[in-house]
Every structure is written in C-alpha cells, then in structure tokens.
Amino acid sequence: MSTGDPLVVFTPSGKRGRFAVGTPLLTAARSLGVDIDSVCGGRAMCGRCQVLVAEGEFAKHGVQSSAASLSGVSEAERKYGARVGLSAGRRLSCQARVEADVVVDVPPSSQVHRQVVRKAA
Ligand code: FES
Secondary structure: OOOOOOEEEEEOOOOEEEOOOOOEHHHHHHHHOOOOOOOOOOOOOOOOOEEEEOOEEEOOOOEEEOHHHEOOOOHHHHHHHHHOOOOOOEEEOOOOEEOOOEEEEOOHHHOOOOOOOOOOO
C-alpha cells in the first residue's frame, strides 16, 4: 500500500484507508473493520453487501467521489441486478473494485450488527 493508492472512506463510520487499485470494496471494508454483511461469500448471490456510492466533492475528506471511482459493473453483478434489482447508485461491494478516491455509504440493511429490537421479557 503506497500513499499514491486511492483513498476509500466509508460512511457513516468514517473509517478510511488507502487501497491498491483493483481491491474489492468488501475486502477494503473488512480490513478496516467496517461492518458489511456477506452471506454468499462474495459470489454476487445474496445482495447483502450492497453499498451506495457517494457522488460529489467531499472537502472534509479531500475526496472527489463518483460511480467512476469504481470498476464497471461485473457480469455477476449485472445478473444479480437483472434477477433481484439494484437501486441507482447501489453496488455489490464484493464485486465493485477501487479505481480512484471514493466515498462509500453502508446502508443499515447491509450491516451485520444492525440494531435488534428486543422483545419485552
Ligand atoms: S457478498 Fe453476497 S452479493 Fe456480495
């Protein structure tokens, strides 16, 4: 990992790190301890690893982020989108690879440890 590698910032956690071009987002998240679910082991089957690519200039992070900061949609991801559907801006983090500085939002539905409603005793 060199300082010339792209900067990846995850929200809402704010965890960030530099990763070599071609690193899958899910791998980057794991290495930073960012909570992203993955049930299918990164095979573009479960859709639990969905993230939202932020668009725009993030002065706070010094990052210009857009869909072009990530690799193009993979064949497996395209199939998932055709089968189940992926909302605009959403990517499967096991498929999307880092190409440039990027800000990535992890929605609550993709977090393993999302808040659990406890039943009354
Ligand atoms: S980990 Fe299952 S679709 Fe990405």
